[in-house]
Amino acid sequence: MRFSSNVKPYVLLLIVGTILLLGYVNHFDITSSLFLCLVLNQDTTQSGRTLFCSSRRTDVVSVTPWLAPIVWEGTFDPVLVDNIYKPMNLTIATTVFAIGKYVRFLQDFLDTAEKHFMVGFNMRYYVFTDRPHDVPSVNLTRGRHLSVIQVPGSNRWQEISARRMEIIQTTIERQIRREADYIFCLDVDSKFHARWGPESLGRLVAVIHPGYYEQTRDRFPYERRPASTAYIPMDEGDYYYGGAMIGGFVEDVYTLTKVCQTRFEEDAGNSIEAAWQEESHLNRYLLYNKPSKVLSPEYLWQDFKAKTKEVKVIRFSGVIKNYADVRPNV
Numbered sequence: 001m002r003f004s005s006n007v008k009p010y011v012l013l014l015i016v017g018t019i020l021l022l023g024y025v026n027h028f029d030i031t032s033s034l035f036l037c038l039v040l041n042q043d044t045t046q047s048g049r050t051l052f053c054s055s056r057r058t059d060v061v062s063v064t065p066w067l068a069p070i071v072w073e074g075t076f077d078p079v080l081v082d083n084i085y086k087p088m089n090l091t092i093a094t095t096v097f098a099i100g101k102y103v104r105f106l107q108d109f110l111d112t113a114e115k116h117f118m119v120g121f122n123m124r125y126y127v128f129t130d131r132p133h134d135v136p137s138v139n140l141t142r143g144r145h146l147s148v149i150q151v152p153g154s155n156r157w158q159e160i161s162a163r164r165m166e167i168i169q170t171t172i173e174r175q176i177r178r179e180a181d182y183i184f185c186l187d188v189d190s191k192f193h194a195r196w197g198p199e200s201l202g203r204l205v206a207v208i209h210p211g212y213y214e215q216t217r218d219r220f221p222y223e224r225r226p227a228s229t230a231y232i233p234m235d236e237g238d239y240y241y242g243g244a245m246i247g248g249f250v251e252d253v254y255t256l257t258k259v260c261q262t263r264f265e266e267d268a269g270n271s272i273e274a275a276w277q278e279e280s281h282l283n284r285y286l287l288y289n290k291p292s293k294v295l296s297p298e299y300l301w302q303d304f305k306a307k308t309k310e311v312k313v314i315r316f317s318g319v320i321k322n323y324a325d326v327r328p329n330v
Ligand SMILES: CC(=O)N[C@H]1[C@@H](OP(=O)(O)OP(=O)(O)OC[C@H]2O[C@@H](n3ccc(=O)[nH]c3=O)[C@H](O)[C@@H]2O)O[C@H](CO)[C@H](O)[C@@H]1O
Pocket: 096, 097, 098, 099, 100, 101, 102, 157, 158, 160, 161, 162, 186, 187, 188, 189, 209, 241, 242, 243, 244, 245, 276, 277, 278, 279, 300, 318, 326, 327, 328
């Protein structure tokens, strides 16, 4: 259809007016910002905050070769993301293991999670421990719950770390699949320092290990023995993912834990333990089942590691610990 030049501005004005009116009535922020992005094709400032139409980051890669986002500060608008996800009334499950002396990390983990982790969302923490009486009482905000699930201890940290896959799997079967939409499985020896919000939600979510994001793949500590079911050849691999965070839809994480657990047991039957236990199996799984979203090392830093210039904000970080003091074996 062709408009005469007199009519064109009026039609455009009518479209603009309708969209803005709809936007004002229903989620003003989202509609109008999307509109401004589309029409003006540039970043705009509205009520004193910056809206990003596209990533402003040119110093980091913010998309994988299979077009999954890699989430860095500056690649998303937190207000816009919150406005999209909060009305969905989602429930997020978080599993955390505190076996033996690792119960000492729970207080800080939970206190800081209440300040920074999925704030404003329904949250269900599942704390797995062999010392239920040592679980600290933490003030949880509205809509957030914590349950303690007793599990056996072990005298090998490798077994504790790896057994998480099995326990997460059975707990999803027993209750989590009825109680939550998304799940995060996190290391307890960690603290939150800044916002970790719904920008991290996706079907299957992994995090790039902070120790290896600047390395080439031949340096990744994948399992390199072909006899292991976690084997990755030297010329394969996308990223080295950290075992301290797995996330996504409950059913997708369920399948991941089930597959990794089966392979772990198969290896054990052949007297093989992968180089980094369940982390090696996780990496192998994610090579052939690509994550739909990848979190940058902002979402898994290590306190002993100096901040690098790409990392504008550390959101979650492993604390410095004396391995000989906290682990049951060395
Ligand atoms: C940053 C990161 O990616 N960390 C991973 C790394 O070492 P880490 O040094 O971070 O492993 P870790 O000692 O923190 O163990 C992993 C987790 O297992 C639990 N735990 C462990 C020992 C114990 O006595 N009690 C206990 O509860 C606890 O939740 C802990 O956070 O490699 C491990 C391989 O096995 C895991 O993949 C970790 O997730």
